[in-house]
Amino acid sequence: xxxxxxxxxxxTGLLASTLxxxxxxxxxxxxxxxASDGVPDATSHPASAGWVQTHGDWVQIQPGxxxxxxxxxxxxxxxxxxxxxxxxxxxxxxxxDPATPDVVVNNDQPNMTYRGGQDSVGxxxxxxxxxxxxxxxxxxTAGQDADGNTTLSxxxxxxxxxxxxxxxxxxxxxxxxxxxxxxxxxxVASGSGSCPSDASHVGYPQGGALAGVWVDNTAAAPDRAxxxxxxAEAAAAAKHFGNTTTAQNRNVQYVVTTAxxxxxxxxxxxxxxCAWHTFERSSYGTLAYTIMPYLTDNKYCxxxxxxxxxxxxxxxxxxxxxxxxxxxxxxxxxxxxWIDPAGQENGDKCAxxxxxxPGGLFNLQLAxxxxxxxxxxxxxxxxxxxxxxxxxxxxxxxSTICDQTAAPGQRVSVPVIATDQGARRLTYRATxxxxxxxxxxxxxxIHGRTQDRGYHDVSVxxxxxxxxxxxxxxxxxxxxxGEHGCLGIEQIVDPGFEVPADAKGNYxxxxxxxxxxxxxxxxxxxxxxxxxxAWLGHSAAxxxxxxxxxxxxxxYTRASLSFWLHVDSTNTAPTAQDSLTLELDDQYSGxxxxxxxxxxxxxxxxxxxxxxxxxxxxxAAEFGSTVIVKLTSHxxxxxxxAFLLDDTSFHLS
Numbered sequence: 174x175x176x177x178x179x180x181x182x183x184x185t186g187l188l189a190s191t192l193x194x195x196x197x198x199x200x201x202x203x204x205x206x207x208a209s210d211g212v213p214d215a216t217s218h219p220a221s222a223g224w225v226q227t228h229g230d231w232v233q234i235q236p237g238x239x240x241x242x243x244x245x246x247x248x249x250x251x252x253x254x255x256x257x258x259x260x261x262x263x264x265x266x267x268x269x270d271p272a273t274p275d276v277v278v279n280n281d282q283p284n285m286t287y288r289g290g291q292d293s294v295g296x297x298x299x300x301x302x303x304x305x306x307x308x309x310x311x312x313x314t315a316g317q318d319a320d321g322n323t324t325l326s327x328x329x330x331x332x333x334x335x336x337x338x339x340x341x342x343x344x345x346x347x348x349x350x351x352x353x354x355x356x357x358x359x360x361v362a363s364g365s366g367s368c369p370s371d372a373s374h375v376g377y378p379q380g381g382a383l384a385g386v387w388v389d390n391t392a393a394a395p396d397r398a399x400x401x402x403x404x405a406e407a408a409a410a411a412k413h414f415g416n417t418t419t420a421q422n423r424n425v426q427y428v429v430t431t432a433x434x435x436x437x438x439x440x441x442x443x444x445x446x447c448a449w450h451t452f453e454r455s456s457y458g459t460l461a462y463t464i465m466p467y468l469t470d471n472k473y474c475x476x477x478x479x480x481x482x483x484x485x486x487x488x489x490x491x492x493x494x495x496x497x498x499x500x501x502x503x504x505x506x507x508x509x510x511w512i513d514p515a516g517q518e519n520g521d522k523c524a525x526x527x528x529x530x531p532g533g534l535f536n537l538q539l540a541x542x543x544x545x546x547x548x549x550x551x552x553x554x555x556x557x558x559x560x561x562x563x564x565x566x567x568x569x570x571x572s573t574i575c576d577q578t579a580a581p582g583q584r585v586s587v588p589v590i591a592t593d594q595g596a597r598r599l600t601y602r603a604t605x606x607x608x609x610x611x612x613x614x615x616x617x618x619i620h621g622r623t624q625d626r627g628y629h630d631v632s633v634x635x636x637x638x639x640x641x642x643x644x645x646x647x648x649x650x651x652x653x654x655g656e657h658g659c660l661g662i663e664q665i666v667d668p669g670f671e672v673p674a675d676a677k678g679n680y681x682x683x684x685x686x687x688x689x690x691x692x693x694x695x696x697x698x699x700x701x702x703x704x705x706x707a708w709l710g711h712s713a714a715x716x717x718x719x720x721x722x723x724x725x726x727x728x729y730t731r732a733s734l735s736f737w738l739h740v741d742s743t744n745t746a747p748t749a750q751d752s753l754t755l756e757l758d759d760q761y762s763g764x765x766x767x768x769x770x771x772x773x774x775x776x777x778x779x780x781x782x783x784x785x786x787x788x789x790x791x792x793a794a795e796f797g798s799t800v801i802v803k804l805t806s807h808x809x810x811x812x813x814x815a816f817l818l819d820d821t822s823f824h825l826s
Contacts, residue, residue, distance in 0.1 A: 276525050278532035281676075283513050284552040285522075287358075287365045290573040291509025292452075292459045292659065295359030297502040298373040298570050299424035299592035302384035303340045306410045307333060309394025311432035320541070323386045327432060330469050335487040336430065337383055339494055342539025344378035349560035350495075350537050350546060351378055354519070356553050356564050357503045357511050359573045360645050366552060373570040373643075375502045376424060376592075377563050382498070384425070385414050398437045403429055404453040407462035411455070419458030423572060423590050426450075426501045427462040428494070433470060440466045447474035447489065450497040452506045461505050463497040465490075479528050479536060479545040491544035492534065496520035499549045513550075515682045516666040522550040523557035532557030569593045569641040574633065575659035578650040581624045585610065589617035589633050589645075597637040605631040607651065626651050664723045664823040665802075670705035687718040701737040701781040701819035709753060709806035709816040720803035722760045723823050725792050732788040734769075734802060736821040737781040742774040744813035749773035751807065751814035757791050758801040766800065767791045774814045781819065788823075 287295065307315075313327030322334035322341075343351055354375045358368035368374060387410055395402055407427045416422050431437050440446065450463040468474040468489040475489020500518040504510030512518055524547060528534040536543040537559070551558035572590040579585050589612070591599055601617035609623035617635065627650065634644040666683035670692045675681050680692050684707075693708050700706035709717040725732055744751055751774040757766040769786055792800055802823065806816050 275527040275530065277530055278523065278526050278548075278557045280556050282522060283515075284366050284555060285357075285503075285511040285513045285517075285519060285550060287361055287363060287511055288509050289363030290359055290575060291506040292454070293573055293575045293590075294423070294459060294506040295510050295573050296357055296373070296375045297424045297426070297461075297505050298359055298376060298566070298572060300376040301378050301382050301498075301502055302425045303382045303428060303498065304385045304387065304410055304414055304416075304425065305337060305340065305383065305428045305430060306406065307386070307388045307390070307430050307432070308398075308406055309432055309435070310390045310392060311394060311435060312388060312390055315388040315390065323388060325388065325432075329433060330483070330486055332467065332469065332487055332490055333430075335484070336428075336465075336490045336494060337386060338541040339491045339539075339544050340383035340498075341381045342541035342544065343382040343498075344380055345540035346538060348378075348537070348539060349562070350548075352563040353549050353551050353558050353561040354499055354502050356551065356561060357519075359510070360571070368564075370564075371567060373572065374564050374566050376566060387413050389413075394431060394435065396435055397439065398431070398435070400438055400451075403437060403464050404455075404460075404462070407453065407460050408455050408457065411457045411460055417457045419588050420590050422458045422460055424592065425461065426498070426505075427460060428465050428497075429462055430465040431467060433467040435467065437464050437466055441470070447471065448493045448497050450501050450507070459506055461501050463494075463501065465494065465497075468493060475545070479534055480543075485545075488545035491537075492547055495544075495546045496524065496549075514667060514672050519549040520547065523548045526557060532559075535559055566592075566594070567641070567643060568595065568639070569599075569635060569637050569643045571633065571635050571643045571645045574631075574645055574647040576648040576650075577659040578652055579658075580653060581626055581651045582622055584622050585620065587619040589619065589635070591617065591635040591643065593637050593641070595637065595639060597639055600636050600638075601633065602636075603631060603633045605629050605646075607649070623651060626653075664825065665721060665821050668821045669703050669819060670700075670707050671703050673705070683721055685718075685720045687716070691717055691719055698739075698741065698815060698817050701739070703819075705819075707804075707818040709804060709818065710751060710808050710812055710814050713808040713810060713812045716805055716807050718803060718805045719818070720758075720801050722799045722801050724799045725825065730789070732792050732823070732825050733785065734788050734821075734823050735783065735785040737819045738772070738778070738784050739781045739817040739819075740772055740774070740777045740814065741817060742777040742814035744774040744810070746774065749775050750809040751812070753804060753806045753816040755786075756803050756805070757788065758803055760799040760801050772816065777814075781817070 289295070307325060311327060312325040314325070316324040316326070318324050318334050320334070320338065322337045324331070325333050355377050356368065356374070358372035358374040360373045361368060389406070389409070406429050410427050411417065411422060416425060447468060448463060448465050450461065452459050452461045469476055469486055475492045477485040478488045478492060479485065480488055497520070500520045503519050504512060513522065523532060526533040526548065532548045534545060534547050537546045546559070548557040548559045551561055553561065570592050574587065574589065589601055593599060599617070601612050601614050603612040603619060606612070606619065607623040607625035607629050609625070610619060610621040612619045612633070629649045630646065631649050632644060632646040634642055636642040672680065672682040673694065678689055680686060680689070684692055686692055690711065691707055691709060692705060694704045695708065698706065698708060707719055709719060711717055742751065753772045755769045757769055758764065759766055769791070804818065808814065
């Protein structure tokens with residue numbers, strides 16, 4: 174399932190929506206002082222612009238909050254796990270609990286669709302690289318085992334070598350589990366549910382995904398690291414491994430792993446999530462990373478979930494590690510990749526399905542050993558799957574380039590990222606650029622200034638010296654009010670309330686409703702569009718509320734909320750009695766940021782009317798955190814006013 178700690182992003186809009194162009198986010202919006210050579214001025218690193226000092230270096234980061242995670246326990250599981258069982262690995266699950274019903278795959282759930290890419294990134298389109306970081310002196314002294322894995326003196330469960338062996342083994346021994354991920358792609362239209370063969374598919378980790386290990390034990394890591402501190406460690410790792418450009422981080426993910434007893438991002442207090450992945454904008458490009466706590470500190474995070482004994486204690490490191498790895502590959506800069514209408518990524522849709530049933534947990538045999546893994550969702554097979562033929566990429570692929578705008582006369586720099594399996598010399602060409610802009614044929618960077626106005630349909634073609642070529646296209650608009658970078662994407666999940674209730678009558682989407690039926694397709698009233706809408710004000714016995722958390726992504730300067738509202742009232746009282754209040758809350762503290770608007774029975778309308786609110790004054794200090802948009806209705810008497818809501822939108826620009 175998806176983390177309640179912050180919302181994930183969705184992408185719809187006039188053009189193929191994504192966020193800010195890589196390589197220009199920070200210099201264009203943060204207003205960072207620059208030296209004459211383009212390097213950030215070492216004398217000016219304001220924290221307000223995202224600068225942090227780590228390991229003696231300054232790096233500009235703009236982290237978000239965790240958006241996607243695997244539940245620490247099935248929702249139905251309340252009792253303690255039983256101890257490890259003896260017997261074959263294919264036997265009953267080690268955590269069998271009579272109070273815990275089986276979890277089965279639901280093949281009636283919808284397929285995932287592509288969201289258009291975010292920050293010019295949709296999926297990991299090249300061979301994936303995983304860098305594992307053991308953060309803090311709490312890990313103790315580093316050593317090495319007979320297989321070349323890094324060991325640590327303060328790792329009582331030997332989690333570190335197991336974790337490394339898992340990532341080393343991916344893409345070996347005919348690994349068809351990784352093949353499931355390769356069916357997904359980018360460089361297709363937003364809303365696509367399948368991929369043509371010539372699209373840029375998720376890469377296959379041929380011969381292993383592990384690219385490097387760093388034991389960062391020169392100082393203690395924070396016992397209760399915050400999300401910005403975790404993001405700073407991911408940025409420090411990028412610097413440590415020499416990945417300091419957008420291109421070098423394009424197909425990379427960092428796994429920040431904490432030692433026993435540590436509490437990253439209030440992991441123990443929340444007691445809900447085992448691990449989660451997200452991304453940050455940095456002066457090294459966007460960095461995809463996962464936070465991996467010491468999983469055996471929580472017995473519900475996969476300990477002996479399939480296998481008995483000491484090795485089975487580490488099942489979570491491959492179940493959860495595989496979950497976050499798979500979701501990063503198919504949704505690298507979340508949520509610009511592949512998700513379903515209810516906001517679930519490929520791992521969420523198949524989490525904790527009972528071993529031995531279709532789509533259930535199983536042991537994946539890699540060259541480095543057997544590892545417990547979950548299945549992931551396969552659009553092709555319309556089910557949770559652990560096996561799929563590898564969909565090979567073309568020899569040369571070009572990453573998505575976001576549709577974007579800029580002001581005339583503004584210097585722009587848009588990197589084109591290409592991956593060539595043969596590492597051959599590449600040549601870049603672009604058509605449709607306005608006067609004053611050009612593309613460097615060797616580096617692929619589009620740069621320059623233009624005084625032209627309006628949209629330009631730009632096509633980019635990349636060729637290698639073996640005769641292969643690939644191309645992509647994007648819209649580049651130049652307006653006086655233009656933003657420096659990509660167009661904002663839709664932040665609301667299920668903005669039109671079109672996700673229907675499941676077989677048990679539960680709404681599976683991201684909206685939180687105080688009681689079932691607020692999100693409805695009832696014919697008692699009409700939607701503004703589609704079939705679903707929200708109906709607040711059912712009765713006078715209790716207030717109705719509807720809310721959703723939305724991440725206010727760093728790097729933006731404006732935020733706006735809009736929706737269509739119909740106040741349908743038979744209350745003829747001359748005073749305001751029935752009301753609907755719209756407020757903005759802070760997700761972490763729960764405190765109210767502001768009451769944005771109030772409507773009453775005196776505001777009755779003859780149909781749906783548009784509502785638009787500039788949220789910038791209220792979230793200016795909140796960019797990078799998650800805010801909750803909340804509507805609450807209060808009825809008096811016999812509930813004579815229905816407050817009907819539809820077609821919501823939360824946009825950043």
